[in-house]
Amino acid sequence: xxxxxxxxxxxxxxxxxxxxxxxxxxxxxxxxxxxxxxxxxxxxxxxxxxxxxxxxxxxxxxxxxxxxxxxxxxxxxxxxxxxxxxxxxxxxxxxxxxxxxxxxxxxxxxxxxxxxxxxxxxxxxxxxxxxxxxxxxxxxxxxxxxxxxxxxxxxxxxxxxxxxxxxxxxxxxxxxxxxxxxxxxxxxxxxxxxxxxxxxxxxxxxxxxxxxxxxxxxxxxxxxxxxxxxxxxxxxxxxxxxxxxxxxxxxxxxxxxxxxxxxxxxxxxxxxxxxxxxxxxxxxxxxxxxxxxxxxxxxxxxxxxxxxxxxxxxxxxxxxxxxxxxxxxxxxxxxxxxxxxxxxxxxxxxxxxxxxxxxxxxxxxxxxxxxxxxxxxxxxxxxxxxxxxxxxxxxxxxxxxxxxxxxxxxxxxxxxxxxxxxxxxxxxxxxxxxxxxxxxxxxxxxxxxxxxxxxxxxx
Amino acid sequence: xxxxxxxxxxxxxxxxxxxxxxxxxxxxxxxxxxxxxxxxxxxxxxxxxxxxxxxxxxxxxxxxxxxxxxxxxxxxxxxxxxxxxxxxxxxxxxxxxxxxxxxxxxxxxxxxxxxxxxxxxxxxxxxxxxxxxxxxxxxxxxxxxxxxxxxxxxxxxxxxxxxxxxxxxxxxxxxxxxxxxxxxxxxxxxxxxxxxxxxxxxxxxxxxxxxxxxxxxxxx
Numbered sequence: 001x002x003x004x005x006x007x008x009x010x011x012x013x014x015x016x017x018x019x020x021x022x023x024x025x026x027x028x029x030x031x032x033x034x035x036x037x038x039x040x041x042x043x044x045x046x047x048x049x050x051x052x053x054x055x056x057x058x059x060x061x062x063x064x065x066x067x068x069x070x071x072x073x074x075x076x077x078x079x080x081x082x083x084x085x086x087x088x089x090x091x092x093x094x095x096x097x098x099x100x101x102x103x104x105x106x107x108x109x110x111x112x113x114x115x116x117x118x119x120x121x122x123x124x125x126x127x128x129x130x131x132x133x134x135x136x137x138x139x140x141x142x143x144x145x146x147x148x149x150x151x152x153x154x155x156x157x158x159x160x161x162x163x164x165x166x167x168x169x170x171x172x173x174x175x176x177x178x179x180x181x182x183x184x185x186x187x188x189x190x191x192x193x194x195x196x197x198x199x200x201x202x203x204x205x206x207x208x209x210x211x212x213x214x215x216x217x218x219x220x221x222x223x224x225x226x227x228x229x230x231x232x233x234x235x236x237x238x239x240x241x242x243x244x245x246x247x248x249x250x251x252x253x254x255x256x257x258x259x260x261x262x263x264x265x266x267x268x269x270x271x272x273x274x275x276x277x278x279x280x281x282x283x284x285x286x287x288x289x290x291x292x293x294x295x296x297x298x299x300x301x302x303x304x305x306x307x308x309x310x311x312x313x314x315x316x317x318x319x320x321x322x323x324x325x326x327x328x329x330x331x332x333x334x335x336x337x338x339x340x341x342x343x344x345x346x347x348x349x350x351x352x353x354x355x356x357x358x359x360x361x362x363x364x365x366x367x368x369x370x371x372x373x374x375x376x377x378x379x380x381x382x383x384x385x386x387x388x389x390x391x392x393x394x395x396x397x398x399x400x401x402x403x404x405x406x407x408x409x410x411x412x413x414x415x416x417x418x419x420x421x422x423x424x425x426x427x428x429x430x431x432x433x434x435x436x437x438x439x440x441x442x443x444x445x446x447x448x449x450x451x452x453x454x455x456x457x458x459x
Numbered sequence: 460x461x462x463x464x465x466x467x468x469x470x471x472x473x474x475x476x477x478x479x480x481x482x483x484x485x486x487x488x489x490x491x492x493x494x495x496x497x498x499x500x501x502x503x504x505x506x507x508x509x510x511x512x513x514x515x516x517x518x519x520x521x522x523x524x525x526x527x528x529x530x531x532x533x534x535x536x537x538x539x540x541x542x543x544x545x546x547x548x549x550x551x552x553x554x555x556x557x558x559x560x561x562x563x564x565x566x567x568x569x570x571x572x573x574x575x576x577x578x579x580x581x582x583x584x585x586x587x588x589x590x591x592x593x594x595x596x597x598x599x600x601x602x603x604x605x606x607x608x609x610x611x612x613x614x615x616x617x618x619x620x621x622x623x624x625x626x627x628x629x630x631x632x633x634x635x636x637x638x639x640x641x642x643x644x645x646x647x648x649x650x651x652x653x654x655x656x657x658x659x660x661x662x663x664x665x666x667x668x669x670x671x672x673x674x675x676x677x678x679x
Contacts, residue, residue: 255541256471259563263477266566270628271484284473
């Protein structure tokens, strides 16, 4: 059952019960007071008549009167005071009776005090009130009879009316309740529909928050949750896309050495060759295998670095780092006929020294490849930037964005000849990311290139 | 008629060497380049090529850019590429390439495709020469040292297939399929029998080499 229906029905049942209880109490109260009033009136009436009659009897009766005389007098006098509802008995004899009821069946009065009964005669409710009067040794019983059926039918009528009013009230209240509850719960319905669409994968769906009540708060929390989900999903998708790209680039990159190996192997197997040619083919197969090995090693490094969410970075001396790097690449720089200048005005940076060294060596290696003999490479640490500057041939603008993509090589055949596999800057980019840093390149063809490692969190 | 001349432009030295070696062995004249721009220069100087094998990713000028020069010089093109996506295939073929070979490829497949393109474009030389053997493809005749030697049709076809791939070993299965057709239900022994006939009739016992685990190779 829907929530709005449940709430409405429960409220309606409670309201109906309350209204019915009230009606019942009112009905009983009012019925009783009506009855009391009728009884009281009859009793007063009977009392007044009895008093008037017995006073008159006392005045006029004489002890010596015969019973018959006494009864005649009593009849005479009661005729003065009686109305059509009066019955007078002397002993068991009926002296006066204008009513239709038979006195001896319904008049069980004993004792002297005033009494009353309500009896059911022929479908009518009859109130009989009476008292015992003893005058000159004779017992008289004087009754007043009143038909009080109307009192009861009045109560019944009232009950009917109440029932009708209650019914109308229930129907009306029910309708209003349902409408109100639905209105109040409508945001929950919206919430549920939006939750469904988010569950179905529409992560950018948001719930409009209008009210500042509990439902509004719920919608707000829900929106925040959806946003967190959306961000996470986007991250995961981005990661999956990057992996996909890397995989397809790797597959493509493997084809060249594979073609070399299989071509040379097939030639060795089937084609007539001189010993010298055979040796050359074997050497080429060996070289291509080494290339694949280098490729797989670098790929492993890249995968490990990408999987590493965080590195433990230790604050270390930047001067020491740069000196170490200068020492490592001194031989290479000398062979290329270049000069390396080191400048440092930064004390410490948080780093993983080995990885950062490998990053910077990579940048220096690239700078060396771009430079002509006699050139200078500057390795500088300034503020939160470590930069490698060369004055070599530079990188065309349209290539700048792509150089950190795996397997991207600006001059592919030249890079291959130099043993490059196009993963250097992709690795450097990952290392920078793990240092909360980014790689930035500024280059002008013919003038040179500045490669910067910019540390975003200046600790 | 001179040997078919083939232009090879492939920037990977190792692959370039393999192609050149095999094409030369099979009897083609080959000019090879590692750089697209140099190849374009060579073609503008000397248009006399029967076919060009072009890598798509090249320094200087890429394979697609080279297509213009090739069309101008009326040289049919086969692309060699590591890119296996439909888009670049469609682009290559739409631009007018005759065929498209995806790396890594088999040497024999490359030879067959070159042969088919040469046949289709009418640039196939009509006389095959293997040492002192001369095979005239139009006349379907075989001469050894100037003297015509009669061969049965299947023996002739087998000789032509060996000659077209001279100095390169062909497996019995490949020979069987190439000469007798894919539907032929015979055994590879059929090949051995015909090889024996060729050796006897043309005195080729030394020059049709049995290559263990592979098959046969006709040498110069």
